[in-house]
Amino acid sequence: MRTFVKWGWSVMLLLTILLLAGCGFKDIDKRFFVVSIGVDVAKNSSKKYLVSLKFAIPSESKGTSTDSIIVSEKADSMSEAVRIIKTKVDKEIDFSHAKVVVFGEEIVKQKGNAGINYWFTRRRDIQEIAWVAIGKPSALEVLKVKPKSERIPSNAMFLALGKEGSETPYVFSEFLFDYKYRLIERGIDPLLPIIEAKKELLEINTVGLFNKSQLKLTLEPEETKILNFLRKREEKSANKITKGKTKVVIDTHKLKAKYKILTPKGKEPFIKVKVSMEGTLEETTRRVSNAQLSIYEKAAEKSMNKEIEALLVKIQKANLDPIGFGLRYRSRHFNNDDWEEWKRLYPGIKFKVQTKVQIEDTGLIE
Numbered sequence: 001m002r003t004f005v006k007w008g009w010s011v012m013l014l015l016t017i018l019l020l021a022g023c024g025f026k027d028i029d030k031r032f033f034v035v036s037i038g039v040d041v042a043k044n045s046s047k048k049y050l051v052s053l054k055f056a057i058p059s060e061s062k063g064t065s066t067d068s069i070i071v072s073e074k075a076d077s078m079s080e081a082v083r084i085i086k087t088k089v090d091k092e093i094d095f096s097h098a099k100v101v102v103f104g105e106e107i108v109k110q111k112g113n114a115g116i117n118y119w120f121t122r123r124r125d126i127q128e129i130a131w132v133a134i135g136k137p138s139a140l141e142v143l144k145v146k147p148k149s150e151r152i153p154s155n156a157m158f159l160a161l162g163k164e165g166s167e168t169p170y171v172f173s174e175f176l177f178d179y180k181y182r183l184i185e186r187g188i189d190p191l192l193p194i195i196e197a198k199k200e201l202l203e204i205n206t207v208g209l210f211n212k213s214q215l216k217l218t219l220e221p222e223e224t225k226i227l228n229f230l231r232k233r234e235e236k237s238a239n240k241i242t243k244g245k246t247k248v249v250i251d252t253h254k255l256k257a258k259y260k261i262l263t264p265k266g267k268e269p270f271i272k273v274k275v276s277m278e279g280t281l282e283e284t285t286r287r288v289s290n291a292q293l294s295i296y297e298k299a300a301e302k303s304m305n306k307e308i309e310a311l312l313v314k315i316q317k318a319n320l321d322p323i324g325f326g327l328r329y330r331s332r333h334f335n336n337d338d339w340e341e342w343k344r345l346y347p348g349i350k351f352k353v354q355t356k357v358q359i360e361d362t363g364l365i366e
Contacts, residue, residue: 032091035068036154038139039078039116040104047074049107049116051081053093054143056153068153070143078119095125100157101132101176102139102195108208108215121180128177131161134194134208134215141197148200157195160204169225169234170205183212186339187326191227194218209320217318219311226311229275230257230323238282243299246286250300250359252279261329263345270350271325273308277355281362293359304355312351319347 038052050072057067071088075081086093101120107113120126135142147156159165161173172193182190190210196203205221219227228234235255241248256276263269277300281288288296315322329342 030091031094032089033094033096034098035152036100036102036143036157037095037098037120038102038104038135038143039107040135040138040140041106041110042074045074048076049078049081050074050104050140051078051085052140052143053082053085054154055089056097068146070140072140078116095123096127098126099130100154100161101130102135102142103132103192104139105134105136105194106138108134108192108210111213114213117180117183120176126176128175130176131157132174132176132179132192133157133161133204134192136194136196138197142195142202145197145200145202147202156202160202161193167234167236168205169228169237170221172204172207172224172228182210185327187321187328187330187342188324189321191322209315209318209322211320216320217315222307223311223314226308227322229255230273230308232257239277239279239300239304241296241300241303243296246284246288248281248285248288248296249283250277250279250296250357251282252277254278259323259325259328261325261332261349268350269345270352271312273312273351273353275304275308275353275355276358277304278358278360280360284362288362290362293362297357297359300357300359301355304357305353308353308355309351312353316346316349316351321346 032055034053035056036054038054040050040052042048042050051074052070052072054068054070057069071085073081073084073088075084082093103116107116120130121128133142142157143154145156146153150156160171163171163173172191174190174192179190179192182188189212192208192210193204194206194208196206205224207219207224207227208215209217209219225234225237229237232255235253237252237255239250239252241250254277257273259271259273261269261271281293281296326339326342326346329345330338333341335341
């Protein structure tokens, strides 16, 4: 019996070694790491897409390296492009470090890109927490930008979208897993930040709103900031308020936003949006005492109410729903036709915005 068990373990060990030998593992020095991916419309070609991969070139020393190379290929699919790019490099392409996917401005305006979108989510070696963005004027131009402050390839985009560097409410960030979810879920629509290439800088202060297939609306920087507030993604900001001849800027450090969809019987349905904001005076054109703070609080509330309502109506007229009002409605109504009911309701629903602003002090000046 002992002999049989001994031979059994020997056979299992031999089979394990044989399986390991055929797994195709390659050492790190035989891999070429992709840090960012760009997809554009292929111009002057019978092919549909221009796919660009930005590779990081490791330094021979222990220090960091900003060296990189961009390899592009025209193809009708991502799979075809990647396989052709493999013929242009000497190492195996590795996507495990690809943190940013950039779609060109022209390509997101077109329909019929479902295959490209789902290629990223089907690949096991692409991170679901990679950021997705729109490149202006193209994804390739964005990938080409090398800011002087960048220490490793594409690090400027990593820091900006991840908000590990500069913190600002104008920068919108979207993960690949959330983008995929929004593409298929009824009641909430996709939205992506827009990265604009400007010589040696990357500017990110606007956002593009999608239906389930293409870009439909681009928001201005101030509208992007408000949308960030409503999604509770950013609390720090500066809001400019005008009261008579006096202009003040409120530095916010705490912000809360919540909403309810109300359908009272015999009355028109409406969405009640409540926003609370706390901050301090950062700048004024005239002297403002602590006794006058309540005046500017009310002026700020009135101004914010108008701005938020105007943005919500603008998004509603485009028949888009990036906040997820439809998803909230479906989660509270369990009818068989709840989705059809919401589609009839949303175009005419009213918004009632109530903002509460608290200015804690006037800074260091009393």
